[in-house]
Amino acid sequence: MNSDEDCPVTPPKKYKRGSNIFVDDWLTSGEFKGWLEKVPDDVTKAKCKACKTLLNCGKNDLQKHAAGKKHCDNIKLIKASVNIRDALQRPTSNSEQKKISERS
Numbered sequence: 001m002n003s004d005e006d007c008p009v010t011p012p013k014k015y016k017r018g019s020n021i022f023v024d025d026w027l028t029s030g031e032f033k034g035w036l037e038k039v040p041d042d043v044t045k046a047k048c049k050a051c052k053t054l055l056n057c058g059k060n061d062l063q064k065h066a067a068g069k070k071h072c073d074n075i076k077l078i079k080a081s082v083n084i085r086d087a088l089q090r091p092t093s094n095s096e097q098k099k100i101s102e103r104s
Contacts, residue, residue, distance in 0.1 A: 020058040032062060035075065050061055050074040 021043045026032045036082045039045040039054065048065060051074050057066055065071055 020044055020056055020061070022057045023059075026059075026062070031066065032041075035066075036062065050078055 022038050022045070024038070026046075027038070035048055035050045037047040037049050039047055041085050046057050046062065046073065047053070048055060051071055053065075053067075055061055065096055
């Protein structure tokens with residue numbers, strides 16, 4: 001037996017139109033914007049930043065995930081949380097800003 005017959009060469013994957021590969025336009029789409037992230041090593045996977053979950057890249061799979069209770073709850077928590085920088089910044093009035101600039 002020949003060693004070529006024992007180990008056939010697998011051709012590289014070809015992605016057809018409509019196959020489940022990541023589409024960069026999804027990152028700016030209102031439907032997925034803000035929570036979807038590209039997985040650098042795998043074009044067939046995406047990551048949900050809110051749920052910290054790997055997902056298949058089918059658009060239908062992503063839409064089903066977005067409609068799920070866990071995802072919706074996580075998105076609500078993120079929107080309700082306060083950015084630490086915003087919380088630490090002290091609001092200043094115009095008169096306080098003028099006093100500060102006059103001292104300088």
